[in-house]
Structures are given as structure tokens and as C-alpha cells.
Amino acid sequence: MKLDAVTVEEESALVKDIERWFVRKRYDSGHFDKVITQYREIQKPLNRFCEENQRVLLRVRDMGFPSSTDLLPVHILDLAADGEIGPHVDHIEYSGRAIVGLSLLTNVVMTLRHQRSDAVAHFVLPRRSLYIMADEARYNWSHAIGRQTKGRRVSLIFRDRAENEA
Numbered sequence: 001m002k003l004d005a006v007t008v009e010e011e012s013a014l015v016k017d018i019e020r021w022f023v024r025k026r027y028d029s030g031h032f033d034k035v036i037t038q039y040r041e042i043q044k045p046l047n048r049f050c051e052e053n054q055r056v057l058l059r060v061r062d063m064g065f066p067s068s069t070d071l072l073p074v075h076i077l078d079l080a081a082d083g084e085i086g087p088h089v090d091h092i093e094y095s096g097r098a099i100v101g102l103s104l105l106t107n108v109v110m111t112l113r114h115q116r117s118d119a120v121a122h123f124v125l126p127r128r129s130l131y132i133m134a135d136e137a138r139y140n141w142s143h144a145i146g147r148q149t150k151g152r153r154v155s156l157i158f159r160d161r162a163e164n165e166a
């Protein structure tokens with residue numbers, strides 16, 4: 001976990017940049033079988049961000065991955081104040097061994113649960129911090145983000161490509 005991965009000014013600039021992609025998107029309530037509720041999401045390659053933000057995001061991704069790593073487009077997830085993410089493991093055919101997430105606007109608690117035991121771990125993900133969830137944590141533990149009610153929370157998630165992907 002890296003605290004203060006971006007400054008308050010960089011956080012504002014990032015949120016402003018992504019706002020234009022969400023302007024016509026409503027929050028999806030999710031359905032009974034959906035893992036995430038009250039959210040909007042979109043994927044954008046790094047080069048779709050404004051230049052200043054590309055610089056910031058390159059710096060951030062370099063904290064999580066060797067710079068030669070081939071990454072998927074940035075996954076931008078906007079959770080409303082009453083949104084939550086239920087326990088899940090990210091699809092293993094979709095992305096590789098590490099999930100690197102930048103949390104913006106609101107602190108949330110992430111809960112990791114071991115898949116084959118009762119072990120549970122809670123982590124505060126402070127606003128403007130970066131977490132790296134790799135290997136054991138990525139494959140053998142589920143992760144979830146509980147409802148937090150304090151306000152909207154935006155995350156920018158970097159993922160490497162799954163090895164078997166063409």
C-alpha cells in the first residue's frame with residue numbers, strides 16, 4: 001500500500017478528466033446476481049487521458065508494475081455513496097497476476113477472505129492511496145468493498161494481461 005500516491009490537485013484533475021466519460025452514464029443499480037451495486041464503469045487506454053494525467057498515471061502504474069508490462073486499458077470504477085462490491089476473485093482468464101488500484105475521493109474498507117479457510121483481513125484504502133494485490137492475495141483470497149455511505153468513491157484499476165491471452 002502506498003499512501004499519497006497522488007496529490008489532492010492530481011486527484012481533482014483525474015476526476016475532472018474522467019467526468020466527461022460519465023456525464024451521460026447513470027449509476028447501474030446492479031441486480032440480485034451482480035457483484036457490484038450502484039456503480040458506473042468504463043475502460044480507457046492511458047492515451048485517452050489528458051497529457052498531464054497520463055504523466056501522473058504512468059508514475060502510478062510504475063509503482064505497481066515493471067514499466068515494460070503490457071497492461072489492459074485502465075478500468076475506471078465509480079461507486080456511489082450507497083454502492084458496494086461483493087466478495088469475488090477477478091476473472092483469471094481476463095487479467096494477470098496483479099491488480100493495482102488507485103482509490104480517489106473517499107476512504108473505503110476492503111475485506112479479503114481466504115477461499116479455503118475462515119481467514120478474513122480488513123484494509124482501509126485511504127483516498128489517494130495505491131494498493132497492489134498480487135499472486136496469493138489475487139488468486140486465493142476474494143476481495144470486497146463494503147457500503148460506506150460517506151460519498152462517492154472512484155477507483156482506477158490497472159491490470160496486466162492474462163498469460164494465455166493472445
Ligand code: OGA
Binds near residue numbers: 085
Ligand atoms: C473490481 C474491484 C476494487 C476497487 O472492479 O473488480 O474489485 O478498488 N475493484 O475498486
Ligand code: MN
Binds near residue numbers: 088089090143
Ligand atoms: Mn475485483
